[in-house]
Amino acid sequence: MNDIIVIGAGIAGLVCAQQLSQAGYSVLVVEKSRGLGGRVATRRLHETLADHGACYLKPKGELFTSLVELLCDRQILKVWTDQVHEFHPDSGLFTPDLAYRYVAPGGMSAIAKFLAQNLQILLNQRVTEINLTGNKTWRLTLESSNEVLTAKALVVAIPAPQALTLLTPLGEGVLGGEFLTNLSAVEFSACISAIAGYPASSHLIPDWQAISFIDDAILGWIGLDSSKRLQPQQPVFVLHSSAKFAQQHLESPDLQPLGQQMLQSAAETLAIPGLTTPEWLQVHRWRYAFPSIPWSEPILSAASPLPLVCCGDWCGGHLVEGAMLSGIAASGEINNYLSQLLLPGVNFFKVFSE
Structure with a gap:
């Protein structure tokens, strides 16, 4: 079992994964596409x-x-x-x-490849279902293989409409409050x-x-x-x-x-x-x-029994810089729920310059 699964290998997801991985968590990034970066995309x-x-x-x-x-x-x-x-x-x-x-x-996809260094990433793997198990873990089902992944915490770093489709079956009973209402308001x-x-x-x-x-x-x-x-x-x-x-x-x-x-x-x-x-x-x-119509805050968190946080360029802004800040905010929120390890914060990319 992983400590944390990050769905989406855009800039927000990669930055969040780097923060948590460098702090010492076991992190797995799952991406439905064959490449990294989301809309920071390059065609050959x-x-x-x-x-x-x-x-x-x-x-x-x-x-x-x-x-x-x-x-x-x-x-x-x-x-x-x-x-x-x-x-x-x-x-x-x-x-x-x-x-x-x-x-x-x-x-431009070279930026994502740089941020993905040393991360464990599954490409071409679409998450089709998310469940909360009785063992206090998130359970994710993959489309291509019906393989099951488990984690203590979940970061959903994909566009809000896609996140809404994936998370709606959990219901407000699991996600709590007005989470789905807030997510559905993003356009x-x-x-x-x-x-x-x-x-x-x-x-x-x-x-x-x-x-x-x-x-x-x-x-x-x-x-x-x-x-x-x-x-x-x-x-x-x-x-x-x-x-x-x-x-x-x-x-x-x-x-x-x-x-x-x-x-x-x-x-x-x-x-x-x-x-x-x-x-x-x-x-x-x-x-x-x-x-x-973005979400007004850097992240959108569910009030679920286990940590679940959404992030992306639709949280607080719509540029690559906003996605990066959202990813950092998501890592802090997840860390507060879990072991409260020391996150690299603004120095997270210094490991790449050593």
Whole structure:
């Protein structure tokens, strides 16, 4: 039996697991996907990389800034740009602020791989059922093998709607109070991302790295993703849709026409006709892209007989930095329930620099 099981290998789950593991607990991370990082995601395709989830890091707080500095020292991150333009329907392009944005030349998922060091992780394993046993343990059933895992404490570090589906069968009788009501109040906006690659001979290189679209019916973002790479072989753009466009087409069985529509819109808006004719195009659906109605606190705890804590970027904020702080808060809550060991706290990543 494990001391703690963490469901979800996004940034919040990995940070929480590192905190508890470094303190001395036995921790197992269970992730339904084949990769780490959640929406800090990278695709490898056509002999190149593309970040189709989180596009960059823009650190604000001291803790996250320290982590970014460490990742830069390790050459995992680099400064990408200090300008992300905005496009307004009435006024066109302008630059609202100058602030460094950091990216990973090896793909943004490299951040998650760094945070996952020394952790015990099960990938491609979906938890289908959670029960509270008479032996005072959490009992988790896995979909692929019907294998059963047990733990003294549980951290659920996945989007709130997915957590709600998984935890609702336990009922308020086990979870207590208004836990399920609070969890169900969290809402997400969807996003459709399109990755488009162009022939090297096209010379399709604009004089900007990224543009956010304000109040656009179709587009939310476009970035020259290949400008993040050390030796780009061809121009690669990543586009994110607006929340409205994604919601309208969320259940579409064929995403390719949607990606093409996004390219057409960007080409017309930015007067770059070549965007409409990519050499290849891959489109991805993010059902839970951005928390539109987040939970107001860093974590959401159940009043259950055994500790159960939810965390993620939907707790208190919707950026990678917020996910990290939520993971740290979740580890503290779990530790208070259990052995009250000494957590590494703000120094949790120093073990990686030794």
